[in-house]
Amino acid sequence: MMRYDEGHAATAALPGREETRLSPRVLIALSAVFLIATGLLQAADDPQQINLTVGKSFVIDTDHDIERIAVATEDTVEAVPITQRELVLNGKAAGETSLLIWQRGAGRLSYTVTVVAPNVKNESLQRRLLSEVGDSIHAEIEDKSVMLRGQVRNQTEGDRALAIAASYGTPVNLMTIAVPPAAAQILLRVRFASVDRSSSLSLGLNLFSTGAGNTVGSTSTQQFSPPSTASVTKGTPQTFNLSNALNVFLYRPDLNLGATIEALAAKGVVQILAEPNVLATDGVPASFLAGGEFPFPVVQSSIGGVANITIQFREFGIRLNFTPTITPRGTIKLEVAPEVSSLDYANGLTYNGFNIPGLDVRKVKTEIELENNQSFAIAGLLDNRVTENLSKVPGLGDIPLLGKLFQSESLTKSNTELLVVVTPELVRPMAPGTVATVPMPRPFMKDSPEKLPAANVPDPKEAPKPQVVPFEPTVKKTATPQPPASSTDSFKPEGFKK
Secondary structure, three states, rough: OOOOOOOOOEEEEOOOOOOEEEEEHHHHHHHHHHHHHHHHHHHHHHHEEEEEEEEOOOEEOOOOOOEEEEEEEOOOEEEEEOOOOEEEEEOOEEEEEEEEEEEOOEEEEEEEEEOOOOHHHHHHHHHHHHHHHHOOOEEEOOEEEEEEEEEEEOHHHHHHHHHHOOOOOOOEEEEEEEEOOOEEEEEEEEEEEEEEEEEEEEEEEEEEEHHHHEEEEEEEEOOOOOOOEEEOOOOOOOOEOOOEEEEOOEOOOOOOOOEEEEEEEEEEEEEEEOOOOOOOOEEEEEEEEEEEEEEEEEEEEEEEEEEEEEEEEEEEEEEEEEEEEEEEOOOOOEEEEEEEEEEEEEEEEEEEEEEEEEEEEEEOOEEEEEEEOOOEEEEEEEEEEEEEEEEEEEHHHHHHOHHHHHHEEEEEEEEEEEEEEEEEEOOOOOOOOOOOOOOOOOOOOOOOOOOOOOOOOOOOOOOOOOOEEOOOOOOOOOOOOOOOOOOOOOOOOOOOOO
């Protein structure tokens, strides 16, 4: 019999024995041991959950030697002891069963084992995503939909994950992406250097007589404008019409003999040096034109047998079209098409009173790849031409020395040099609040401010930008097919009324 008195230690009395006193500390220790043993028994009765797939294995390690194993349904799970403290579970069929393990000198372990059938399609999808994208994307197939979750590192990785998931079903995009940095800006500097040199030499002689030796006539090689004679009338002085006196005109009234001489040497130099700069975003085409437009007539439909002429405009000058692309290697790939054109009136034409000039065009279209700030000459032209025209009077022109008076000669030499150099450069915008200043030779106005007020000043109270945003797939632009024009449709200039 055991009793406890207030203010005294507890005592226990057994039949035939003396009472034994227990101190409070011993009682507290016995209570703690009792509570711990009760918790262990409750933990042993609470089974642990193990999930298995058919055809997969799971290893259980124990702290004490295994004495006995019991499986409720051996058709679902196979328990194979490997060592005294190691047990392997093999999933055999889909279902749920219980596993009990008795340990020597310790408590019992209880497990609930759930075995599910393998999802081969889902595992195949996950393996492909792991090899192509990485372990940041998790996919789960639900009916005909493929759920994609996780965070991609860049746009290409997200597009690739969607393309892989599309082969297994309808992808549902639940992915996120880190806020990408601003797209790179490419500044393209193109230098055009063109030098045209030309020189010409013209020599010729036209002779005419108004009655020398009672003879009226003229001799010419027809290369330069010869004088033309009027109708010959007896008893009247003979006259000649000069449409071009050329360089030297000689006439002796006492001899009734005259001559027009072409002796002209000319030199010309034309130099063009242009350096257009164009800024574009990665993968976006850009264009530049420094020049103008010239009008030219275009014949449209006729009304009542009279042609309807409209005026259109064509561009000319220095043009630059290019598309930059930054490659994974860090280089800049350029599709560049520079062009230099000018009006050429020498090769123009006149139509119904309109003087329509031609175009002298020099252009090149190529594709190159350069490092940042590298330069490359993408086009070069060296053109040397010599044109010589010789005209003479047969027979008389072959006489030594004297025959030179019956010959005309024109010599033209031209030299053209063209060089096109391109230099791409990666640039960044100015910081917010920075004002660009343009140097001026003199103030625009007397009281005008030297600097404009700063714009885009950052607000310290502005909410921080998000670091992760929902992933948006790349949308491929496709050309919309246009319906074929009807045979009855025709172009009608502005202001035309039927």
